[in-house]
Amino acid sequence: MLQAEEVSKRFGGLVALSAVSLDLRPGEVHGLIGPNGSGKTTLLNMISGFYPVDQGTVSLDGVALNTESVAQRAQRGIARTFQKPRLLGPLSVLDNAMLGGWRDVGSSFLATALSMPRAWREERELRERATQMLKGVGMAHALDRPANLLEHAEQRFLEIARGLVGRPRFLLLDEPAGGLTPTEIDHLATVIRVLREAGIGILLVEHHTDFVFRISDRVTALDLGRLVRHGTPDEVRNDAEVIRVYLGA
Amino acid sequence: MTERSRVTRIAMLLIGAVLLVVLPFLVRDQYQLHLAQLIGVYWILIAGLNLVVGYSGQLSVGHVGLLAVGAYAFAIIAGKYDIPPLLALAACGMIGGLCGFLLGLPSLRLPGFYFAMATLAFAVIVTEQSVAQTELTGGGVGLPVPGFNAPFDTPAGLYWLILAVAALITWLSWNVARLMWGRALIGVRDSEVAARSVGISIYRAKLIVFIFSGVTAGLAGGLFSSLQSYITPDTFVFELGLFFFTCIIIGGRGSIIGPFIGTIILTAIPEVVAPLARLGNFFYGFLLLVVVLLTPEGFGRLIQQVLARFSGKVNESKVVAPDPDLLRKALQGARN
Numbered sequence: 001m002l003q004a005e006e007v008s009k010r011f012g013g014l015v016a017l018s019a020v021s022l023d024l025r026p027g028e029v030h031g032l033i034g035p036n037g038s039g040k041t042t043l044l045n046m047i048s049g050f051y052p053v054d055q056g057t058v059s060l061d062g063v064a065l066n067t068e069s070v071a072q073r074a075q076r077g078i079a080r081t082f083q084k085p086r087l088l089g090p091l092s093v094l095d096n097a098m099l100g101g102w103r104d105v106g107s108s109f110l111a112t113a114l115s116m117p118r119a120w121r122e123e124r125e126l127r128e129r130a131t132q133m134l135k136g137v138g139m140a141h142a143l144d145r146p147a148n149l150l151e152h153a154e155q156r157f158l159e160i161a162r163g164l165v166g167r168p169r170f171l172l173l174d175e176p177a178g179g180l181t182p183t184e185i186d187h188l189a190t191v192i193r194v195l196r197e198a199g200i201g202i203l204l205v206e207h208h209t210d211f212v213f214r215i216s217d218r219v220t221a222l223d224l225g226r227l228v229r230h231g232t233p234d235e236v237r238n239d240a241e242v243i244r245v246y247l248g249a
Numbered sequence: 250m251t252e253r254s255r256v257t258r259i260a261m262l263l264i265g266a267v268l269l270v271v272l273p274f275l276v277r278d279q280y281q282l283h284l285a286q287l288i289g290v291y292w293i294l295i296a297g298l299n300l301v302v303g304y305s306g307q308l309s310v311g312h313v314g315l316l317a318v319g320a321y322a323f324a325i326i327a328g329k330y331d332i333p334p335l336l337a338l339a340a341c342g343m344i345g346g347l348c349g350f351l352l353g354l355p356s357l358r359l360p361g362f363y364f365a366m367a368t369l370a371f372a373v374i375v376t377e378q379s380v381a382q383t384e385l386t387g388g389g390v391g392l393p394v395p396g397f398n399a400p401f402d403t404p405a406g407l408y409w410l411i412l413a414v415a416a417l418i419t420w421l422s423w424n425v426a427r428l429m430w431g432r433a434l435i436g437v438r439d440s441e442v443a444a445r446s447v448g449i450s451i452y453r454a455k456l457i458v459f460i461f462s463g464v465t466a467g468l469a470g471g472l473f474s475s476l477q478s479y480i481t482p483d484t485f486v487f488e489l490g491l492f493f494f495t496c497i498i499i500g501g502r503g504s505i506i507g508p509f510i511g512t513i514i515l516t517a518i519p520e521v522v523a524p525l526a527r528l529g530n531f532f533y534g535f536l537l538l539v540v541v542l543l544t545p546e547g548f549g550r551l552i553q554q555v556l557a558r559f560s561g562k563v564n565e566s567k568v569v570a571p572d573p574d575l576l577r578k579a580l581q582g583a584r585n
Binding site: 048050069070071072074075079080082086087088089090091095098099100101102103105107109112113114115119120122123126129132133135136137138139140141142145150151153154157162164165166167184187190191193194195197198200 | 422568577
């Protein structure tokens, strides 16, 4: 289980998060909603390690991760995507997806330079895995295309595929539906359901609340850096304070 | 890649390799052979530097310092201590790698511009020390450098030695570039955030590649000094460091053939076309300006684009349509 316990974050005088707790189990979709500036992405960045935790603990199966780097957490099987997709523009879609498998690369620089059989075996395995994963998320049409020629939706699905090639236990999605058409959001929902079924724990940071309520097993609502409500989609949707926060009443 | 284009590619590589091997019999005079030797030596350094600059995006302008270290190391070890030259050359590689490690350790944590300044400072320090340490380096007077033993004691023999080392280094860097490490390095260059999020430890990757570039610079330095037969601090001017850097930028980042062509063009043209030689640094500066303004990705990318235009792909699909069954299978396959 991936857990954030009573975590707080300050940026100068601004309290971005105050004592927020959230846990993510394998095989569930946990939606994290809130208005702009409520601290959703801040929390995701603290779980994935991009922001240090001021107070509180981030842990995986009871092991504290606070002092671990982003890379170390990724090596433990915590993958993520970004609000604005971060891809390697000149590389092909397939190369970008393969990069996600870095976690499974055991060949050292020297072994690679010497073209050792192990380096080639890993190369072949990751190429195969990345190809299958890209076909699965619907990117089969663009395997050889440079990432900087992709449409917005393609970039989003490629980022998800890159995360999956690393065989993650947990996948943190930062506004994955942003900029997608309704049809593309349906496709995204299809993909997320398959991932859940496969036992991956998914944190879904999103402000398309309809989409979150439709697909999540549990939802956490934040406002101004504090936890407003946590529960099933129905509980959260009908919560008076959540309604107040969203309608501004 | 289609089967046919692969065959064409292998055939071209073979022809190129044969031409390089028989080059000493094709040249018209010793001067042309010397030029080929020089290109080979520069390329040994640039092939390693290319992984640092072209792949990892770390703007080192100070590799002339590492070249100088290798050159002096060879002159001292082989000249003063009479160690067999081939052994001395291997030592140059190790010393270059050690210096790369010591230089990279503090400086690779710095952001782009400051890293470039640190490498520049290193080059300046090496030059200053080569003047100051008179006992070791002969100071401003310099040092004579011994040649290699037979069969590498003729110009053609030295050329083949350089060719062998260059081929080895090219092969090593090509393997790095085309396997997972190449993707990781481009990740470091194009998006540190993405690279970290897939588990790459940026600093460690940069340091390892920098050490490798130190080894190649050390080897190049050893061969370079033997080729020059006499070295002084003036041999290792800062412009030479800028020259290596320019070869890579003009050739194009993220390819191996691009910087190779860049090295040939920049080394040979001023020598072959006499009027350009008088222009000296102006010529390099002008060429750099033209490339950066007209084709920022370098010659390598330009060639690729032209080829892509001829292959003519149109009406590409842009529709993302996930296939749940395939995805399920892919996830299952990945777990095993």
